[in-house]
Amino acid sequence: MTRVSLLLKAKRGGAIPSAIFFTIFFILLSLLGSIYLSIGVGNPVNKVIDGLLSSQSFKQEAGNYFVTKTLESAEGEEQKLLTEKGQKISATVTTILDNPGFKVALELISDTAYNYYIGGAKTEQSIDVQPILRLTLPIFESVDPQFSKLSKELDKIKPIKLEPPTSGTDPSQIKAYFTLSIWLLLGLSVLTLILYLLFAKSLRSALRVPGIIAISAGLFLIALNIAGTLIVKNQAATATDVLAREAIPIAAHVLISPLMFSGVAELFLGLVLLGLSYLKAMRPAT
Numbered sequence: 001m002t003r004v005s006l007l008l009k010a011k012r013g014g015a016i017p018s019a020i021f022f023t024i025f026f027i028l029l030s031l032l033g034s035i036y037l038s039i040g041v042g043n044p045v046n047k048v049i050d051g052l053l054s055s056q057s058f059k060q061e062a063g064n065y066f067v068t069k070t071l072e073s074a075e076g077e078e079q080k081l082l083t084e085k086g087q088k089i090s091a092t093v094t095t096i097l098d099n100p101g102f103k104v105a106l107e108l109i110s111d112t113a114y115n116y117y118i119g120g121a122k123t124e125q126s127i128d129v130q131p132i133l134r135l136t137l138p139i140f141e142s143v144d145p146q147f148s149k150l151s152k153e154l155d156k157i158k159p160i161k162l163e164p165p166t167s168g169t170d171p172s173q174i175k176a177y178f179t180l181s182i183w184l185l186l187g188l189s190v191l192t193l194i195l196y197l198l199f200a201k202s203l204r205s206a207l208r209v210p211g212i213i214a215i216s217a218g219l220f221l222i223a224l225n226i227a228g229t230l231i232v233k234n235q236a237a238t239a240t241d242v243l244a245r246e247a248i249p250i251a252a253h254v255l256i257s258p259l260m261f262s263g264v265a266e267l268f269l270g271l272v273l274l275g276l277s278y279l280k281a282m283r284p285a286t
Contacts, residue, residue, distance in 0.1 A: 014195060014196075014198070014199040015196055015199035015200055015201065015205075018192050018193075018195035018196040018199060019192075019196050019209055019213075021188075021192045022189060022192035022193050022195075022196055022210070022213065023213050023216075025185055025188040025189040025192055026189045026193075026213055026214075026217055027213075027216075027217050027220065028185050029182070029185040029186055029189050030217045030218075030220070030221055030262055030263075030266060031220075031221070031224075032178075032181065032182060032185065033182055033185075033186075033262065034221060034258045034259045034261075034262040034263075035258075036178065036179070036182050037258035037261070037262070038255045038256065038257075038258045039255065040175060040178055040179065040182075043107075043110055043111055043114045044255065045110040045113075045114060046107045046110050046111065046114075047254045047255070048250075048251045048254050048255070049103065049106060049107055049110065050103075050254070051250045051251060051253065051254040052247060052250055052251065053097055053098075053103050055246075055250050057246060058243075058246050058247060058250060059093075059094045059097040059098060060090075060094050061242060061243055061246045062093060062094065062097060062243060063089075063090035063091060063092070063093035063094040063097075064090050064242075065242065065243040066089070066090065066093045067082055067086045067089050067090045067093075070082060071083070071086070077146070081144060081146060085143060085144060088143045089140070089143055092139055092140060092142075092143050095139060096135075096136050096139055099135070099139075101135055102132065102135055102136070105131050105132045105135060106132065108131075109127050109129070109132075112125055112126075112127055112162075113125075113127065113162065116162045117162075117165070117171050117172070118171050118172055118175055119172065124161070124162075125161075125162045126159035126160060126161045126162060127159060127160040127162065128159040128160075129157060129159075129160070130154055130157055130159075133154055133157070134154060137150060137151060137154070193210060196209065196210070204277045205277075207273045207274070207276050207277035208273070208274060208277035210270075210273055211269075211270045211271070211272070211273030211274035211276075211277060212270065212274065213270070214266045214267070214269045214270030214273065215266070215267055215270030215271065215274065216270075217263075217266050217270075218262075218263045218264065218265070218266035218267030218268075218269075218270055219263070219267060220263070221259045221260070221262050221263030221266065222259070222260060222263035222264065222267065224259050224263075225256055225257070225259035225260040225263060228252070228256045228259070229252070229253070229256065232248060232249055232252040232253075232256075233249055235248065236248040236249050
């Protein structure tokens with residue numbers, strides 16, 4: 001009889017393999033679960049929009065960027081207007097981005113596209129950009145009456161009809177498979193934890209080992225968050241576009257912050273379990 005078979009036939013021999021499998025499944029659940037919190041729960045685009053529009057520096061930079069980029073291709077009266085009133089136009093763009101109505105209209109467009117492509121909506125959908133344009137045009141007209149000429153062009157803008165993907169995997173199916181994998185890992189983690197608790201030699205071990213695993217998983221996620229943040233900052237610093245240098249760290253923080261949240265939660269849980277195991281060990285026998 002081999003040592004492995006002797007180990008599995010021992011009274012508590014199953015504790016070791018069940019603890020190993022629990023560690024594997026729990027770490028995978030922690031990592032993929034954090035990613036799911038970021039892009040699988042709610043509309044990730046709206047999360048990025050919220051992050052960007054909550055940054056005053058981004059909104060100010062967006063105003064400067066709009067004037068600078070428009071001026072590059074402007075000619076005649078348009079060039080003269082941008083040159084003379086560039087600062088006012090830049091401040092107007094910032095004011096528009098500060099407008100709660102603009103954010104609502106922008107997120108409505110994002111939700112329409114998300115529900116169609118990711119949410120699995122089967123009905124025909126289209127995106128109407130006119131509400132945003134009609135919201136912003138009067139604000140530009142307050143800077144210069146010449147912007148009123150653009151109102152004639154609004155009626156010509158038709159809603160954008162969304163078309164189903166013609167090739168590749170359906171994004172809604174990818175999300176469904178991702179969700180299924182999370183539930184599968186959760187079930188396997190619970191199952192292997194129960195098996196370990198059945199084979200654990202004592203209550204102290206039943207608390208200490210899962211606590212150590214939770215601490216390890218938490219530190220792993222925190223380390224990933226820190227490393228990801230440093231990489232993003234480095235990439236943003238090398239970007240040639242000023243607005244990109246401002247936007248990339250904000251958008252990335254919104255998407256990778258669940259790693260830190262999950263990591264801290266698991267670290268706290270592990271420390272609690274570890275602390276309880278030592279309290280149990282220190283309790284005098286009766």
